[in-house]
Amino acid sequence: MRERPPPLIVGAGPAGIRAAITLVAAGLRPVVVDEGHACGGQIYRQPLAADKRDDRARYGSEAAKASRLHRAFAALGGDIDYRPNTLLWNLRDGAADILRDGTSRRFAYDGLILATGATDRVLPIPGWTLPGVFTLGGAQIALKAQGCAIGRRVVFAGAGPLLYLVAWQYMKAGVDVAAVLDAAPLPAKLNLLRALPLAPGIVLRGLRMAAELAFGGTRVQFGVSGLRIEGEGRVARIVYHAGGRERAMACDGVGYGLNLRSETQAADLAGCAFRFDPRDRAHLPERDAAGRSSVAGVYLAGDGARIAGADAAEAAGERAALALLEDRGLPHDPARAADLEHVLARIDRLRDLLEAAFPFPSHGAGDIADDTLLCRCEEIRAGDARRAIARFSLTEMNRLKAVTRIGMGRCQGRMCGAAAAELLAAQTRRDIGAVGRLRAQAPIKPIPLAAGLSIDERQHDPAH
Amino acid sequence: MPLLHRLVRTDSAVIRFTIDGTPCQGRAGDTVLTAVLCHAERLRRSEFTGSPRAGFCQMGACQDCWVQLDSGERLRACTTPLAEGMHIITQRRGSHA
Amino acid sequence: MTRRIDCDVAIIGGGLVGSSAALALRGMGLSVTLLDKGFCGAQASGVNYGGVRRQGRPSEQLPLSQRAHAIWPRLQQLIGIDGEFLRSGHLKLARSADDMASLERYAAEVAPFGLDLELVGHNQLRERFGVMGDLVGGSFCPGDGHANPRLVAAAFAAAARRAGAEVLENTEVAGVSRTFEGFALEAGDVAVTARSVINSAGAWADRFARAFNEPVPLERTYPSMIVTEPLDPFLSVNIGIEGGGIYARQVARGNVVVGGERATPLDNPDYSRPHSDGALTIMQRASELFGPLRHAQAIRFWSGTEATMPDRNPVLGPSATTPGLIHAFGFSGAGFQIAPGVGEVLAELVRDGQTATPIDAFAITRFSPASQPGGALKQQ
Numbered sequence: 001m002r003e004r005p006p007p008l009i010v011g012a013g014p015a016g017i018r019a020a021i022t023l024v025a026a027g028l029r030p031v032v033v034d035e036g037h038a039c040g041g042q043i044y045r046q047p048l049a050a051d052k053r054d055d056r057a058r059y060g061s062e063a064a065k066a067s068r069l070h071r072a073f074a075a076l077g078g079d080i081d082y083r084p085n086t087l088l089w090n091l092r093d094g095a096a097d098i099l100r101d102g103t104s105r106r107f108a109y110d111g112l113i114l115a116t117g118a119t120d121r122v123l124p125i126p127g128w129t130l131p132g133v134f135t136l137g138g139a140q141i142a143l144k145a146q147g148c149a150i151g152r153r154v155v156f157a158g159a160g161p162l163l164y165l166v167a168w169q170y171m172k173a174g175v176d177v178a179a180v181l182d183a184a185p186l187p188a189k190l191n192l193l194r195a196l197p198l199a200p201g202i203v204l205r206g207l208r209m210a211a212e213l214a215f216g217g218t219r220v221q222f223g224v225s226g227l228r229i230e231g232e233g234r235v236a237r238i239v240y241h242a243g244g245r246e247r248a249m250a251c252d253g254v255g256y257g258l259n260l261r262s263e264t265q266a267a268d269l270a271g272c273a274f275r276f277d278p279r280d281r282a283h284l285p286e287r288d289a290a291g292r293s294s295v296a297g298v299y300l301a302g303d304g305a306r307i308a309g310a311d312a313a314e315a316a317g318e319r320a321a322l323a324l325l326e327d328r329g330l331p332h333d334p335a336r337a338a339d340l341e342h343v344l345a346r347i348d349r350l351r352d353l354l355e356a357a358f359p360f361p362s363h364g365a366g367d368i369a370d371d372t373l374l375c376r377c378e379e380i381r382a383g384d385a386r387r388a389i390a391r392f393s394l395t396e397m398n399r400l401k402a403v404t405r406i407g408m409g410r411c412q413g414r415m416c417g418a419a420a421a422e423l424l425a426a427q428t429r430r431d432i433g434a435v436g437r438l439r440a441q442a443p444i445k446p447i448p449l450a451a452g453l454s455i456d457e458r459q460h461d462p463a464h
Numbered sequence: 465m466p467l468l469h470r471l472v473r474t475d476s477a478v479i480r481f482t483i484d485g486t487p488c489q490g491r492a493g494d495t496v497l498t499a500v501l502c503h504a505e506r507l508r509r510s511e512f513t514g515s516p517r518a519g520f521c522q523m524g525a526c527q528d529c530w531v532q533l534d535s536g537e538r539l540r541a542c543t544t545p546l547a548e549g550m551h552i553i554t555q556r557r558g559s560h561a
Numbered sequence: 562m563t564r565r566i567d568c569d570v571a572i573i574g575g576g577l578v579g580s581s582a583a584l585a586l587r588g589m590g591l592s593v594t595l596l597d598k599g600f601c602g603a604q605a606s607g608v609n610y611g612g613v614r615r616q617g618r619p620s621e622q623l624p625l626s627q628r629a630h631a632i633w634p635r636l637q638q639l640i641g642i643d644g645e646f647l648r649s650g651h652l653k654l655a656r657s658a659d660d661m662a663s664l665e666r667y668a669a670e671v672a673p674f675g676l677d678l679e680l681v682g683h684n685q686l687r688e689r690f691g692v693m694g695d696l697v698g699g700s701f702c703p704g705d706g707h708a709n710p711r712l713v714a715a716a717f718a719a720a721a722r723r724a725g726a727e728v729l730e731n732t733e734v735a736g737v738s739r740t741f742e743g744f745a746l747e748a749g750d751v752a753v754t755a756r757s758v759i760n761s762a763g764a765w766a767d768r769f770a771r772a773f774n775e776p777v778p779l780e781r782t783y784p785s786m787i788v789t790e791p792l793d794p795f796l797s798v799n800i801g802i803e804g805g806g807i808y809a810r811q812v813a814r815g816n817v818v819v820g821g822e823r824a825t826p827l828d829n830p831d832y833s834r835p836h837s838d839g840a841l842t843i844m845q846r847a848s849e850l851f852g853p854l855r856h857a858q859a860i861r862f863w864s865g866t867e868a869t870m871p872d873r874n875p876v877l878g879p880s881a882t883t884p885g886l887i888h889a890f891g892f893s894g895a896g897f898q899i900a901p902g903v904g905e906v907l908a909e910l911v912r913d914g915q916t917a918t919p920i921d922a923f924a925i926t927r928f929s930p931a932s933q934p935g936g937a938l939k940q941q
Contacts, residue, residue: 048493049492051473090837120521135522135526139522142522147471148501234505252465378512378814379511391719402603408861442837442840445524446540447859448857448859449848449857454841511814511815512791536855
């Protein structure tokens with residue numbers, strides 16, 4: 001009888017780590033594929049080399065969680081088949097294609113837990129490709145993982161809890177944080193008071209950060225619109241509308257982001273059904289409370305399935321692993337599963353309120369100026385997209401992609417897809433959920449032509 | 465003036481590399497993106513308009529930081545550790561100035 | 562409520578063939594309804610390799626191909642965009658003396674058609690075209706080129722719409738039947754009556770042919786393609802290889818499109834994706850053939866659903882069972898270049914019942930049981 005292939009976990013952030021721990025505890029030896037050089041994902045990302053900062057300095061209030069996860073993952077040792085620095089670039093028919101050091105390999109898996117995480121969601125603004133403009137996540141990685149500031153005098157703009165967190169971390173690191181420009185109006189923040197009973201620690205910490213920023217001399221401005229970044233070859237100033245007039249502020253670095261978006265390409269290639277999610281304003285892979293996708297044996301956990309944060313990712317990673325065990329007929333703990341689902345439901349209610357407190361300024365998408373770059377990779381402007389929509393009577397995202405190249409570049413629409421959907425919906429007066437989503441294509445990220453013919457790790461498997 | 469400012473690892477081991485032929489020093493633990501932007505204002509120029517780019521997401525998602533080595537090899541700066549002797553080209557041959 | 566449309570011609574399938582026929586028919590003043598089950602130009606017409614190539618076609622296709630050849634440079638006037646058509650020339654490579662001999666034979670055979678083929682030797686491949694690798698020579702067709710398929714088919718459909726054709730997307734034809742006066746088509750909440758019907762439904766055309774008692778041995782094939790990131794220009798011509806292997810072109814923006822091997826359908830057989838092995842194989846071959854690709858990155862793979870006939874020739878011409886029905890499908894992975902010519906031919910067939918362009922070799926009757934020495938057709 002041939003050996004049953006191992007389960008595959010994609011991603012070694014909080015969801016993937018907890019999934020791996022759970023599968024190992026049940027006696028399985030999963031393959032864990034992760035693009036990072038070490039575990040932790042983006043939120044608990046580890047530096048390439050020690051830099052004299054301890055976890056407290058690096059991860060702040062989340063240091064204990066980060067240390068616990070890093071240690072627990074390290075303790076798995078040879079109980080997992082861990083593949084760091086490895087890109088999963090295709091999934092098909094129960095086999096995964098991975099790339100490491102420029103060489104492609106393929107192996108069979110049985111059971112797939114996708115914990116692919118998230119990246120910053122953005123809408124294009126004039127000047128967003130200027131050197132010195134980074135996503136909020138990018139600005140945070142520069143500081144936490146590389147120990148660098150993105151400027152001497154920095155402005156953070158956009159929406160979402162990360163806006164205040166990163167600004168505060170920069171201030172604590174001694175950087176001059178000139179302003180926090182929040183797209184949400186102040187009244188939206190009243191939702192935080194409603195969130196207080198659900199997560200007093202998180203809400204109070206956020207309010208404290210905002211207060212410390214303001215007292216530290218940072219201009220905290222709500223209801224900001226009309227953002228524009230200017231400079232010759234690099235950031236020199238940021239211009240914005242607030243309080244009924246236009247203001248400008250000199251700076252040499254900008255962190256910008258509008259909350260997060262899920263990385264769903266692997267779920268798409270795995271054949272998962274998608275559904276529009278109004279809270280994230282995105283098409284997301286369908287899943288049940290346990291994390292089962294529409295495809296048997298494929299499970300979804302963490303921000304890659306829907307934005308819910310690191311704590312939810314941990315719970316969802318473990319819950320998905322329990323579902324895999326159950327579906328495989330292995331012993332699992334139903335009471336634990338129920339507890340985890342309870343935790344996830346509570347965090348989900350909190351996310352509803354946070355999204356209301358930090359709303360995505362989707363109304364701005366219809367106003368993107370025609371000469372603003374919509375697609376960074378292919379350098380397609382908003383006006384190009386609008387003209388194509390009119391000329392070809394377009395109503396659907398993949399047709400917009402086909403005729404304009406939006407989403408066809410190196411990033412496959414990660415950076416422009418949300419904006420292009422908003423723009424298409426606004427111009428055609430359709431609901432954002434009705435314009436469809438960009439279908440993912442392999443490779444999930446660029447791979448070298450000289451990757452070589454795949455080294456097939458399935459040799460033990462006589463079926464192939 | 466460089467784009468990034470190093471706050472830690474200022475005394476880590478030196479890694480020598482070049483940017484467009486100019487000798488530079490990075491520090492152990494640097495990504496290529498960090499090493500270049502601690503000296504320079506950009507990583508590359510865009511293919512179609514020649515506008516300067518210096519990365520964006522720093523987590524391997526936006527693909528805006530692909531640079532070339534003088535060997536022709538191409539790499540994503542934000543996810544590649546700096547290595548001794550890298551000769552990094554921030555300007556495509558035949559591209560805009 | 563059912564919407565009723567009466568028109569001269571109903572066209573099933575809004576690919577490049579159906580869309581260019583719609584435009585040509587509107588030019589003749591006929592009323593047209595163009596129906597597509599999805600979006601016009603979203604299937605094989607829109608996702609093919611983009612080769613605008615006469616070289617390599619069997620000689621019976623060349624009159625039609627030459628007719629289309631005259632249309633490509635006029636796209637701007639015809640559909641409002643040039644479709645990124647580039648008259649780059651097409652270079653077919655020979656890897657062996659046998660393959661070179663085959664190219665020479667072909668050049669002699671098609672000489673009367675005016676393709677102006679030029680046979681080039683090994684040294685010229687590198688000097689003139691920058692092609693490396695273990696090659697004997699090649700055959701160059703200077704008038705051939707390439708274009709952006711995603712734009713061309715969609716632009717024909719848009720131009721047909723502007724010219725007054727009723728273009729109904731996401732409207733799948735559920736049934737079509739012959740009536741006393743013509744045809745009746747049911748498509749969702751639309752009921753169409755028409756004097757003539759064009760079956761240009763691509764990989765879905767066999768269903769409609771069978772409905773009129775004309776079963777055809779149509780097979781679905783799925784090409785496999787990859788595209789690189791934008792690179793400095795190095796490849797000025799559209800490349801093919803005698804005997805197959807890969808084909809490649811570099812677009813004006815710098816991306817290199819490489820095709821070869823076959824993809825396979827997904828669970829829903831209307832959709833397909835390249836296999837990793839196939840894609841890696843053509844990537845490897847391309848990087849061996851062209852130095853600048855050695856360090857290049859592939860950024861996307863794709864496939865499409867093509868209708869392929871056993872003899873690699875299309876089915877084009879009037880139905881043998883049903884007056885007023887015209888078939889145009891089965892272009893066997895080589896429809897992009899000739900499709901605009903096919904559109905004109907179809908319009909003439911509708912209006913005049915005949916065309917000056919020879920199409921007898923493409924008659925559907927070649928697949929009828931009576932004309933098959935082996936007897937009965939193998940049903941799909």
